Amino acid sequence: MTDNPNDKPSTKRPWVFIQGQQAFQFDAQQHDSLLEAMEAHKVPVHFECRSGYCGACRTTTLDGDVNYQHQPIAFIRKGEILPCCCQPTTDITLVQD
Amino acid sequence: MKYTTFSREQNDALKEPMFFGNPVNVSRYDQQKYPIFEQLIEKQLSFFWRPEEVDVSKDRIDYQSLPAHEQHIFISNLKYQTLLDSIQGRSPNVALLPLVSIPELETWIETWAFSETIHSRSYTHIIRNIVKDPSEIFDDIVLNEEILKRAEDISGYYDELIDATRQYQEFGEGEHTLPSGETITVSLRALKRKLYMCVMSVNVLEAIRFYVSFACSFAFAERELMEGNAKIIRLIARDEALHLTSTQHMINIMASGEDDPEMAEIAIECHQDAIEVFRFAAEQEKAWASYLFKDGSMIGLNEAILSQYVEYITNVRMQAIGLPKIFETSENPIPWINTWLASDSVQVAPQEVEVSSYLVGQIDNSVDVDDLSDFSL
Numbered sequence: 001m002t003d004n005p006n007d008k009p010s011t012k013r014p015w016v017f018i019q020g021q022q023a024f025q026f027d028a029q030q031h032d033s034l035l036e037a038m039e040a041h042k043v044p045v046h047f048e049c050r051s052g053y054c055g056a057c058r059t060t061t062l063d064g065d066v067n068y069q070h071q072p073i074a075f076i077r078k079g080e081i082l083p084c085c086c087q088p089t090t091d092i093t094l095v096q097d
Numbered sequence: 098m099k100y101t102t103f104s105r106e107q108n109d110a111l112k113e114p115m116f117f118g119n120p121v122n123v124s125r126y127d128q129q130k131y132p133i134f135e136q137l138i139e140k141q142l143s144f145f146w147r148p149e150e151v152d153v154s155k156d157r158i159d160y161q162s163l164p165a166h167e168q169h170i171f172i173s174n175l176k177y178q179t180l181l182d183s184i185q186g187r188s189p190n191v192a193l194l195p196l197v198s199i200p201e202l203e204t205w206i207e208t209w210a211f212s213e214t215i216h217s218r219s220y221t222h223i224i225r226n227i228v229k230d231p232s233e234i235f236d237d238i239v240l241n242e243e244i245l246k247r248a249e250d251i252s253g254y255y256d257e258l259i260d261a262t263r264q265y266q267e268f269g270e271g272e273h274t275l276p277s278g279e280t281i282t283v284s285l286r287a288l289k290r291k292l293y294m295c296v297m298s299v300n301v302l303e304a305i306r307f308y309v310s311f312a313c314s315f316a317f318a319e320r321e322l323m324e325g326n327a328k329i330i331r332l333i334a335r336d337e338a339l340h341l342t343s344t345q346h347m348i349n350i351m352a353s354g355e356d357d358p359e360m361a362e363i364a365i366e367c368h369q370d371a372i373e374v375f376r377f378a379a380e381q382e383k384a385w386a387s388y389l390f391k392d393g394s395m396i397g398l399n400e401a402i403l404s405q406y407v408e409y410i411t412n413v414r415m416q417a418i419g420l421p422k423i424f425e426t427s428e429n430p431i432p433w434i435n436t437w438l439a440s441d442s443v444q445v446a447p448q449e450v451e452v453s454s455y456l457v458g459q460i461d462n463s464v465d466v467d468d469l470s471d472f473s474l
């Protein structure tokens with residue numbers, strides 16, 4: 001995939017890697033959140049509130065960036081994301097424990 | 098250090114630590130040291146609901162048709178939740194407010210505790226509807242051995258903190274001989290330790306203990322039973338998710354030491370104790386599951402499944418605050434519970450829920466099955 005910085009986010013489909021394996025491409029046209037895309041691709045992920053305030057979906061990332069539509073309230077550390085309320089903006093690598 | 102309701106100290110609240118600085122003077126929210134508490138207040142206010150908005154009248158008919166062992170499960174959970182929210186409705190205020198030093202955290206604690214009083218009021222709403230004499234249920238809470246065991250462990254951390262705060266305010270640091278002849282040592286560090294462990298135990302209470310009851314309530318509702326209750330529990334669960342998030346933030350800020358370096362040392366010292374608080378609560382909740390199901394399981398839920406859920410949720414909550422998980426379980430044995438915990442499916446606007454007594458607060462005691470025949474829930 002070519003990374004053209006002029007690409008609009010809606011046309012860009014970042015790759016999601018899980019444990020080093022290329023898993024799927026995130027398509028913002030199809031999924032509102034990374035969590036929805038993970039579910040659609042049968043990637044196991046915890047969730048409760050699906051709205052950024054409980055922290056159950058907290059996932060560690062090795063690299064990559066995400067964008068939150070609303071600033072989430074749940075507590076996360078550096079390098080952790082809340083898939084229920086974010087969309088990847090670059091290729092991203094997730095670690096599962 | 099004496100507490101005052103309006104400190105004259107011309108301090109900069111942005112430079113105060115969360116706890117053990119100057120008492121808060123001006124309640125101002127235009128600036129925050131920790132904006133997260135302001136966001137929690139906003140969110141909690143936006144979650145506001147009233148028990149009377151939820152129609153629970155059909156639950157009475159459901160309840161009467163439940164076999165005795167399922168009535169036991171339902172009522173025991175209500176008793177336990179009543180106990181937990183009785184504690185939570187007052188204790189954050191009594192124990193934490195005298196120690197707080199920043200306005201946004203002070204107001205968050207008040208907002209948090211207030212929402213717990215709504216939970217307590219909702220139990221009265223539920224109980225009034227299903228039994229003739231609510232006293233039968235309420236009176237047993239202070240008699241029931243299984244509930245009392247838990248009450249002691251939960252209120253213990255609060256009570257110790259409250260007592261240690263009182264001694265610190267009364268005598269200050271150092272060794273003191275009481276009129277009784279007893280010698281006590283008061284130290285700020287020991288008090289901070291009590292605060293840290295208290296917040297830890299509150300996190301366990303809200304992030305684990307409640308979920309056993311939640312699971313049972315939703316298991317009934319999965320069978321289309323006690324659905325009014327489940328609607329209320331869903332609103333309670335939504336609030337509790339905010340509360341557990343708030344204590345996770347507090348624990349994290351304390352452990353980071355960014356605001357009080359001594360707190361970071363205490364967090365390291367208390368690492369093993371914190372793990373044990375989680376382990377002990379998980380074991381206690383598994384024992385509770387065994388008490389609930391002593392006369393028989395319910396469809397979709399039994400002691401083994403509920404215990405596995407306790408282990409699963411304990412792991413999730415421990416990892417959230419940087420503690421290692423202590424159970425092998427990594428799978429949620431009751432994934433359907435998440436549908437009930439997801440907020441996009443929570444309906445709160447009064448016009449969207451089935452409302453019988455919205456803002457009226459009256460319970461119609463004469464409803465029977467026929468009255469409900471053209472009701473669909």
Ligand code: FES
Binds near residue numbers: 046047052054
């Ligand atoms: S599911 Fe609650 S924060 Fe993501």
Ligand SMILES: [Fe+2]
Binds near residue numbers: 185213216333337
């Ligand atoms: Fe509560």
Ligand SMILES: [Fe+2]
Binds near residue numbers: 185303337340
């Ligand atoms: Fe709570």
